[in-house]
Amino acid sequence: MRVGILGSGLMGGKLGTIFARAGHEVVFTYARSNEKLKKLAREAHGSARAGTPSEAAQEADALLLAVHWSRIEDVLNQTGDLSGKVVVTCSLPMNDDNTDLVVAHISSGAEELARMIPKARVVSAFNTVPSEVLFGVNQSKSKSRRLSLVYCGDDKGSKAVAAELIRDVGFDPMINASAVSATLKVMPRFHHELAERFAKFKLKLHPQKTFTSALRAFGLSLLPICALEDIVRFRRDY
Numbered sequence: 001m002r003v004g005i006l007g008s009g010l011m012g013g014k015l016g017t018i019f020a021r022a023g024h025e026v027v028f029t030y031a032r033s034n035e036k037l038k039k040l041a042r043e044a045h046g047s048a049r050a051g052t053p054s055e056a057a058q059e060a061d062a063l064l065l066a067v068h069w070s071r072i073e074d075v076l077n078q079t080g081d082l083s084g085k086v087v088v089t090c091s092l093p094m095n096d097d098n099t100d101l102v103v104a105h106i107s108s109g110a111e112e113l114a115r116m117i118p119k120a121r122v123v124s125a126f127n128t129v130p131s132e133v134l135f136g137v138n139q140s141k142s143k144s145r146r147l148s149l150v151y152c153g154d155d156k157g158s159k160a161v162a163a164e165l166i167r168d169v170g171f172d173p174m175i176n177a178s179a180v181s182a183t184l185k186v187m188p189r190f191h192h193e194l195a196e197r198f199a200k201f202k203l204k205l206h207p208q209k210t211f212t213s214a215l216r217a218f219g220l221s222l223l224p225i226c227a228l229e230d231i232v233r234f235r236r237d238y
């Protein structure tokens with residue numbers, strides 16, 4: 001698959017690297033330095049190169065949108081027409097200092113994004129996992145029991161594409177089809193809460209052991225359970 005990375009930071013850089021190593025053709029785009037994009041492409045040790053959002057969008061079978069919420073308009077202005085394109089978004093609708101959600105409760109970042117690019121096929125994925133765990137999950141992908149990752153969207157084809165990418169990273173794609181729109185709405189809130197808990201937890205750990213200890217003690221496998229609980233709460237509250 002040809003995968004364009006829109007935003008090559010913590011999430012985009014790591015996911016793009018993993019996608020390239022899984023055999024996809026990756027184009028890293030949208031960073032403040034072209035050198036950084038080239039370095040990512042070199043170090044991916046797969047089929048990867050640096051490019052522009054417009055080049056990536058033209059050629060891509062799938063685009064990963066991985067920029068801060070405040071940069072979405074800018075990056076979308078650079079991609080050109082996204083009609084029919086699969087856009088996998090991990091971007092959370094956070095305010096400038098990442099202290100609060102700017103979209104929640106009655107809508108979600110994914111739904112807002114779908115309104116901005118109505119002809120694209122938006123699917124929300126990877127927004128519940130911290131970037132710190134991605135390489136570790138990828139390294140343990142041969143284990144028989146994989147960690148689940150919730151993803152959601154309204155387009156069947158784009159969800160199939162997202163599911164393939166999720167598997168390539170090392171997760172087991174999990175979708176609660178009957179709660180898609182609720183999931184879309186609660187996911188950012190859930191992730192925000194999770195990120196806060198994760199951050200607090202990390203403070204108590206030796207930096208070298210953060211990933212493994214956090215996985216073991218905090219439990220990434222709790223992700224779908226927490227998400228489902230949140231959906232239940234969401235349905236009760238709204």
Ligand SMILES: NC(=O)c1ccc[n+]([C@@H]2O[C@H](COP(=O)([O-])OP(=O)(O)OC[C@H]3O[C@@H](n4cnc5c(N)ncnc54)[C@H](OP(=O)(O)O)[C@@H]3O)[C@@H](O)[C@H]2O)c1
Pocket residue numbers: 007008009010011012030031032033036065066067068069071090091092093094126127128129130131132
């Ligand atoms: N990090 C996580 O653990 C995590 C987890 C789940 C969801 N998310 C969501 O995923 C999205 C991306 O997060 P992230 O942590 O990967 O962010 P990040 O590391 O800051 O990456 C954002 C990318 O956008 C680029 N960028 C920012 N301003 C730019 C500008 N003016 N011109 C060109 N490029 C610019 C950055 O360039 P530089 O590389 O030059 O800085 C970077 O490559 C966010 O919406 C976040 O909420 C993050």
